Amino acid sequence: MKKLRIGLIGPGNIGRDLLIKVMRSEYLEPALVINVFESNGIQFAREHGIDTSIIGIKGLDPYDDIDLVFDCTSATAHLEHAPILAEKGIFALDLTPAAVGPYCVPAVNLSEDLLEKPNLNLVTCAGQAIVPILSAINSVVHVEYAELIASLASKSAGAGTRANIDEFTQTTRKAMMDVGGADQAKAIIILNPAEPPINMRNTLHVKVKNPDIAKITEAVHKMVAKIQEYVPGYKVVLEPIAKDDVVTTMVEVTGRGDYLPTYAGNLDIITSAAVRIAEVYAQKKYGGKDNG
Amino acid sequence: MAKVTVVDTSLRDGSHSVAHQFSTDDVRRIAKGLEDAGVDIIEVGHGDGLTGSTINYGYSKCSDFDLVQAASSVLTNAKVAVLLIPGIGTVEDLEQIRDAGCSVVRVATHVTEADISAQHIEASKKMGFLTVGFLMMSHMASVERVVEEAKKMESYGADLVYVTDSGGAMLNSDVVEKIGAVKEAVSIPVGHHAHHNLGLAVSNSIAAIRAGATYIDGSLGGLGAGAGNTPTEMLAAVMAKEKIESNLNLYKLLDVTEQELVPVLSEYGVHLPINHDALMIGYAGVYSSFMLHARRAAERFNVDVRDILIELGRIGAIGGQEDRIIDVAAGLAAKK
Numbered sequence: 001m002k003k004l005r006i007g008l009i010g011p012g013n014i015g016r017d018l019l020i021k022v023m024r025s026e027y028l029e030p031a032l033v034i035n036v037f038e039s040n041g042i043q044f045a046r047e048h049g050i051d052t053s054i055i056g057i058k059g060l061d062p063y064d065d066i067d068l069v070f071d072c073t074s075a076t077a078h079l080e081h082a083p084i085l086a087e088k089g090i091f092a093l094d095l096t097p098a099a100v101g102p103y104c105v106p107a108v109n110l111s112e113d114l115l116e117k118p119n120l121n122l123v124t125c126a127g128q129a130i131v132p133i134l135s136a137i138n139s140v141v142h143v144e145y146a147e148l149i150a151s152l153a154s155k156s157a158g159a160g161t162r163a164n165i166d167e168f169t170q171t172t173r174k175a176m177m178d179v180g181g182a183d184q185a186k187a188i189i190i191l192n193p194a195e196p197p198i199n200m201r202n203t204l205h206v207k208v209k210n211p212d213i214a215k216i217t218e219a220v221h222k223m224v225a226k227i228q229e230y231v232p233g234y235k236v237v238l239e240p241i242a243k244d245d246v247v248t249t250m251v252e253v254t255g256r257g258d259y260l261p262t263y264a265g266n267l268d269i270i271t272s273a274a275v276r277i278a279e280v281y282a283q284k285k286y287g288g289k290d291n292g
Numbered sequence: 293m294a295k296v297t298v299v300d301t302s303l304r305d306g307s308h309s310v311a312h313q314f315s316t317d318d319v320r321r322i323a324k325g326l327e328d329a330g331v332d333i334i335e336v337g338h339g340d341g342l343t344g345s346t347i348n349y350g351y352s353k354c355s356d357f358d359l360v361q362a363a364s365s366v367l368t369n370a371k372v373a374v375l376l377i378p379g380i381g382t383v384e385d386l387e388q389i390r391d392a393g394c395s396v397v398r399v400a401t402h403v404t405e406a407d408i409s410a411q412h413i414e415a416s417k418k419m420g421f422l423t424v425g426f427l428m429m430s431h432m433a434s435v436e437r438v439v440e441e442a443k444k445m446e447s448y449g450a451d452l453v454y455v456t457d458s459g460g461a462m463l464n465s466d467v468v469e470k471i472g473a474v475k476e477a478v479s480i481p482v483g484h485h486a487h488h489n490l491g492l493a494v495s496n497s498i499a500a501i502r503a504g505a506t507y508i509d510g511s512l513g514g515l516g517a518g519a520g521n522t523p524t525e526m527l528a529a530v531m532a533k534e535k536i537e538s539n540l541n542l543y544k545l546l547d548v549t550e551q552e553l554v555p556v557l558s559e560y561g562v563h564l565p566i567n568h569d570a571l572m573i574g575y576a577g578v579y580s581s582f583m584l585h586a587r588r589a590a591e592r593f594n595v596d597v598r599d600i601l602i603e604l605g606r607i608g609a610i611g612g613q614e615d616r617i618i619d620v621a622a623g624l625a626a627k628k
Contacts (some may be wrong), residue, residue, distance in 0.1 A: 147347045164408070164411065169382060186346055189381060205347040246347055
């Protein structure tokens with residue numbers, strides 16, 4: 001079977017983790033890794049026989065066979081990259097908070113229509129972790145307000161995330177409304193430096209009328225099973241509980257330990273979502289793996 | 293020692309004590325009293341800072357915007373401050389708050405996470421706020437790490453940086469070491485915000501000043517999260533005894549606590565464990581058992597108990613001389 005040829009820009013924490021997952025995929029083939037300077041990530045790619053470039057997006061110019069680019073740079077950089085990728089007809093998966101294209105949370109809204117778009121945004125790790133649960137709850141009872149408290153290990157938050165905490169909270173919040181279905185939302189992020197590093201923990205409070213906990217729990221469990229297909233370390237640590245009109249549930253994400261150790265489930269959930277989208281796109285473009 | 297700028301956080305950290313239920317009326321009443329008592333900066337809003345009003349932290353009665361506006365409407369000299377915790381509040385929230393009359397922003401992060409404050413400190417500076425870097429839970433990091441993080445905040449443009457003891461867990465020696473090292477390493481003023489959980493808030497604040505801090509936080513009656521903050525009136529008394537200069541007026545601070553804060557708190561069922569007469573005994577340096585006698589004499593001769601105690605201190609009354617209390621009270625009454 002023909003594999004989807006992948007370009008990756010920005011081999012930092014997220015990029016490195018993503019690259020390992022791409023290398024493991026049956027549907028994807030890492031073709032080119034781009035950065036704007038020599039780095040460990042570039043060296044890693046080179047050592048694995050992947051083409052590299054350190055001249056930024058221009059590094060794509062000699063290639064006419066890249067199907068998809070993962071952009072793991074920054075919001076500012078992606079705003080520059082997006083029109084170039086679109087012009088080259090390369091499907092872009094944006095892992096920055098730029099959100100040029102629509103949000104995609106694969107367990108919730110990955111559709112044929114969405115795959116026709118030139119550019120999809122992966123929201124944030126917290127968004128990937130909680131929007132599916134929110135959406136599941138919203139499917140059985142209307143969510144008026146949703147509030148997320150995401151705690152990540154300090155060591156798992158790279159320079160980009162740290163420099164753009166506002167974009168992180170605002171993008172997550174927006175996706176909780178646009179994709180998760182809440183009327184109003186608030187996202188809070190906490191970086192915790194405890195040693196050994198904590199696993200990614202997400203607490204979701206939702207305001208609903210007359211919560212039916214049995215129905216909500218069932219919907220949440222169905223969704224968890226769906227997420228576990230691409231993020232095996234995803235689990236509910238507090239089953240939905242209600243107090244008055246507020247339902248609370250907590251999920252934890254243990255990473256696969258591809259690039260950063262297993263505490264960095266926040267990395268895993270967004271890179272796994274990106275790979276999931278890319279694999280579905282690959283099957284759509286080149287058929288299933290058995291269709292050689 | 294340099295003059296100390298006093299920040300009162302009764303209406304922000306103190307909001308924790310009333311589950312963030314202060315009204316705009318409460319804020320007007322207390323903020324005005326704080327200004328009259330010489331407080332330089334008055335922090336208001338939800339205890340967890342801008343947009344802290346959530347399920348997670350508890351809902352405020354009034355918005356931060358309304359509370360800031362209420363405070364600034366009654367102030368002429370004192371500045372209004374807000375707290376912004378990146379990850380909870382955003383730069384977007386600052387623009388609105390400036391229009392409400394706020395001129396000081398304290399950008400707070402966990403002590404090891406200063407780099408998430410860069411965009412907020414830069415934006416706050418650009419908007420013209422006096423911008424404070426506020427390193428919370430400073431007891432959890434080494435001296436070297438606190439210094440490193442303080443320097444980051446300075447590099448982002450902070451006008452001053454705080455070594456904050458959010459857990460009330462620092463000992464005098466920790467404060468001296470950390471404030472001293474930060475003071476040495478940065479070229480901006482350094483501040484300290486204490487909590488009274490181990491009964492060290494006042495002594496830690498004084499230790500911080502001795503180590504070079506020139507911005508100190510307090511709250512009336514020590515209102516605030518946990519055991520509360522450094523009581524501003526006690527800080528005023530001790531600073532006066534230490535010959536540390538500030539704009540605080542002790543009597544006025546005692547009055548605003550008793551006449552404005554205590555009645556407001558009682559509306560929320562909160563009782564503030566204050567004993568200002570005892571504070572005055574320590575301030576005046578008289579025998580502790582004088583307290584009840586002095587109260588009785590004040591009532592009998594219709595004079596201020598504080599004046600009695602100060603006069604007793606001035607004349608050097610010692611243990612056993614309870615008889616002098618009546619003498620002094622009668623003398624004060626005659627002068628009226």
